[in-house]
Amino acid sequence: MQAATIVLPLLWLAASxxxxxxxxxxxxxxxxxxxPARALAAFLAVFLGGGVLVAVTRPKEDVPAPTPRLAPAARALPDPAQVRARPERFVVLDRVRADRNEAGDVLLTGGATNVSGLAIADPRLTCRMTKAGASAGTVSAVAQGVIPPGGKMIFAAINLGPAAGPWDGWTCRVAAARAS
Incomplete structure (x- = not known):
């Protein structure tokens, strides 16, 4: 697949x-x-068709992740009692990426968006690490700070500690938080 994503745009350029x-x-x-009319039609077919083919064959990693949906202003915000009881349910993670440092610790980067009407502080981020679908351990850490209502917290390189084994995939969630 990698060779096709490199060669196909070059072929498209040459053919166009x-x-x-x-x-x-x-x-x-x-x-x-x-x-000339037929040649123009052939040029348009190659140029437009090749562009579509290049766009369809590009790797999925290049596609930007969708942004989380926030509570629309027209819709009522969640009940403050529910937010105080389970604030972690109202924090949405987006663009979370796990990397490994030289010591083997898991470093987490991404964002957390507050979709409630109350400020939420110190979300505990928990990630289940996997290797080819099999569990490689769970790591966790607190992202220090307060997320204002409807606001976003950007975190970079939060050290979650070492995983129990080698890993190549992850699933992260907010395990706990406190409403302010």
């Missing part, structure tokens, strides 16, 4: 360039580009 030249210099021996 050749088709563009044939618009101004039609070749009577090739029926598809025998006239």
């Amino acid at each position: 360039s050749a088709a563009f030249v044939l618009v101004f210099r039609p070749n009577a021996r090739w029926p598809v580009v025998a006239t």
